Amino acid sequence: MAVAAVKEYQFAPADTMDKFHGAQLLYIGWEDHLMFCAPFAFPFPPTMRFGDIIAGVLPGVFGYHPDFAQIDWSKVEWLKSGQPWTPDVEKSLADNGLKHKDVIRFRTPGLTGIKGSFS
Amino acid sequence: MDMQVAKKKLGLKERYAVMTRGLDWQPSYQKMEDIYPYIAYEGIKIHDWDKWEDPFRLTMDAYWKYQAEKERKLYSVLDAYIQSNGHLNVTDARYLNTVKLFLSGISPLEYVAHRGFAHAGRQFPGPGPRVACLMQSLDEIRHAQTQIHAISNYNKYYNGMHDFHHAHDRVWFLSVPKSFFDDAITAGPFEFMVSIGFSFEYVLTNLLFVPFVSGAAYNGDMGTMTFGFSAQSDEARHMTLGLEVIKFILQQDPANVPIVQRWIDKWTWRGYRVLTLVAMMMDYMLPKRTMSWKEAWEVYFEQNGGALFKDLARYGIKMPDCAAQIALEKDHLSHQAWSTFYNYGAATNFHTWMPDEDEMAWLSAKYPNSFDKHYRPRYEFWREQAAKGNRFYNKTLPMLCQTCQIPLVFTEPGDPTKICYREVDYKAEKYHFCSDHCKKIFEDEPEKYVQAWMPVHQIYQGNCFPEGTDPTVEGFDPLAAVLQYYHLEHGRDNLDFDGSEDQKNFEAWHGQATKNV
Numbered sequence: 350m351a352v353a354a355v356k357e358y359q360f361a362p363a364d365t366m367d368k369f370h371g372a373q374l375l376y377i378g379w380e381d382h383l384m385f386c387a388p389f390a391f392p393f394p395p396t397m398r399f400g401d402i403i404a405g406v407l408p409g410v411f412g413y414h415p416d417f418a419q420i421d422w423s424k425v426e427w428l429k430s431g432q433p434w435t436p437d438v439e440k441s442l443a444d445n446g447l448k449h450k451d452v453i454r455f456r457t458p459g460l461t462g463i464k465g466s467f468s
Numbered sequence: 469m470d471m472q473v474a475k476k477k478l479g480l481k482e483r484y485a486v487m488t489r490g491l492d493w494q495p496s497y498q499k500m501e502d503i504y505p506y507i508a509y510e511g512i513k514i515h516d517w518d519k520w521e522d523p524f525r526l527t528m529d530a531y532w533k534y535q536a537e538k539e540r541k542l543y544s545v546l547d548a549y550i551q552s553n554g555h556l557n558v559t560d561a562r563y564l565n566t567v568k569l570f571l572s573g574i575s576p577l578e579y580v581a582h583r584g585f586a587h588a589g590r591q592f593p594g595p596g597p598r599v600a601c602l603m604q605s606l607d608e609i610r611h612a613q614t615q616i617h618a619i620s621n622y623n624k625y626y627n628g629m630h631d632f633h634h635a636h637d638r639v640w641f642l643s644v645p646k647s648f649f650d651d652a653i654t655a656g657p658f659e660f661m662v663s664i665g666f667s668f669e670y671v672l673t674n675l676l677f678v679p680f681v682s683g684a685a686y687n688g689d690m691g692t693m694t695f696g697f698s699a700q701s702d703e704a705r706h707m708t709l710g711l712e713v714i715k716f717i718l719q720q721d722p723a724n725v726p727i728v729q730r731w732i733d734k735w736t737w738r739g740y741r742v743l744t745l746v747a748m749m750m751d752y753m754l755p756k757r758t759m760s761w762k763e764a765w766e767v768y769f770e771q772n773g774g775a776l777f778k779d780l781a782r783y784g785i786k787m788p789d790c791a792a793q794i795a796l797e798k799d800h801l802s803h804q805a806w807s808t809f810y811n812y813g814a815a816t817n818f819h820t821w822m823p824d825e826d827e828m829a830w831l832s833a834k835y836p837n838s839f840d841k842h843y844r845p846r847y848e849f850w851r852e853q854a855a856k857g858n859r860f861y862n863k864t865l866p867m868l869c870q871t872c873q874i875p876l877v878f879t880e881p882g883d884p885t886k887i888c889y890r891e892v893d894y895k896a897e898k899y900h901f902c903s904d905h906c907k908k909i910f911e912d913e914p915e916k917y918v919q920a921w922m923p924v925h926q927i928y929q930g931n932c933f934p935e936g937t938d939p940t941v942e943g944f945d946p947l948a949a950v951l952q953y954y955h956l957e958h959g960r961d962n963l964d965f966d967g968s969e970d971q972k973n974f975e976a977w978h979g980q981a982t983k984n985v
Contacts, residue, residue, distance in 0.1 A: 450900070463845045
């Protein structure tokens with residue numbers, strides 16, 4: 350459905366990739382750990398290695414949680430747009446098929462937050 | 469000899485007719501559609517503007533007289549409150565954060581409402597709704613002014629209020645109320661009347677003003693309380709206007725019903741999402757609580773709103789579908805909201821804190837189905853960490869909903885352990901939403917929301933730093949630069965209530981007022 354308007358109503362989207370100085374947006378959420386109130390938004394270069402996110406970015410972001418140190422990254426389950434997905438940690442974001450404003454989540458089996466409260 | 473005959477006075481009804489409809493005229497050399505260019509494009513059909521029943525008989529001359537009298541009283545109470553250092557009589561300095569939230573989140577909306585009603589009133593060909601909109605437009609600018617005056621006294625003593633309007637246009641969470649009203653005033657005049665006049669003023673206003681005003685009364689804030697009472701007669705008039713607008717539009721043409729239903733569905737949901745701020749204020753920010761958010765929702769929406777929609781059924785209008793999801797969220801909304809502000813307490817213009825033992829017990833009692841299970845463990849962990857000097861501050865920016873602009877903090881309807889994610893691909897771009905209802909609002913008018921000024925994305929685009937900032941220099945601290953752009957002072961306006969300047973000052977001044985030091 351179009352906007353009801355008195356004349357043509359077309360505007361450029363405010364958040365296209367060309368506005369992010371060479372970065373693309375990637376959203377990352379950690380399932381079952383709602384102490385982090387929402388998934389995070391990151392501006393990453395498309396050439397960034399996926400493994401560098403896990404090793405270099407996520408510890409600073411999620412490390413406050415006592416579960417974080419216990420994550421076995423070989424067992425982590427990933428979702429992209431809600432569907433099961435397997436990243437290649439050696440490849441870049443672009444080569445992993447991640448586009449601007451994609452959303453990924455990871456589930457850490459066995460870890461369910463503070464006292465099992467999903468917090 | 470001529471007899472002196474007393475001039476016959478007009479009766480109230482005649483006088484009203486002369487002063488409103490009597491001022492209208494039919495144009496002779498201009499076309500109606502040129503004078504009222506916005507009246508047709510929304511698809512609403514009005515056949516007879518004379519069928520408009522004026523919900524209240526108030527003329528402009530009486531309006532000025534009546535409002536001036538009310539404001540004289542309001543300002544004399546405010547003066548007395550200020551001169552007796554009334555600010556020291558509030559229950560606890562934490563209460564002042566409620567006032568900060570109100571001033572930066574709500575008062576600027578009163579001003580926008582003023583503009584909106586002035587605009588809508590100008591567009592209606594019928595003199596009845598035009599006069600009613602004019603008066604509401606004046607009410608709204610008066611409310612903006614009296615709120616600012618009532619609260620300005622606190623600004624002399626406490627932090628975070630010094631540049632509330634600047635903050636309203638920039639601070640990340642204030643984009644939620646701001647974008648809500650921007651959406652309404654950029655709609656056509658009929659949608660504006662349904663969104664603000666009906667959905668907000670009639671259906672949801674009791675959930676906004678009653679909590680703030682009774683919260684003020686319960687917590688010793690006589691200034692804000694007096695403002696609330698002063699505005700009450702205006703609010704009653706606004707509610708009557710909102711209801712009359714709906715009934716008038718619906719009676720004019722059956723083709724109007726589905727359009728109005730879509731607007732009611734949209735604006736009930738959008739208004740409810742803004743009320744997230746009120747929910748957390750009621751359950752967390754008032755040192756002395758009035759009632760829980762859940763109780764307020766049950767009384768003011770489920771009972772009163774339920775009766776209203778039963779009444780509107782005869783026009784073909786039904787309860788918005790979103791009511792079912794809101795009922796599922798009522799056990800969780802305020803806790804998820806306060807957790808969010810506790811996360812991002814370094815980027816707010818008010819202080820945050822963890823509830824104490826008594827407050828946790830109150831929350832357990834009010835929310836037996838959710839608090840102990842889902843939220844208490846989180847809070848206890850945060851409290852322990854804060855006691856060890858490791859207070860949790862989330863420094864990574866969150867993902868936002870494209871429609872309501874709230875971070876994706878809400879859980880799946882019926883499953884409070886999973887964040888609710890929704891997305892849409894539109895013209896080669898991806899858009900994300902907090903809920904099915906925000907997603908549907910986008911899908912109905914995508915062109916409107918693709919332009920949204922999303923605070924997180926704007927920060928990453930480099931648009932939220934003070935002019936001249938170079939984000940590429942070594943050691944650049946984006947949070948510090950964003951706070952400067954917000955005109956907020958780190959360590960003074962933000963962070964935890966414990967240890968804040970507000971807390972120390974209130975304690976010292978209150979001590980001077982009550983003890984011999």
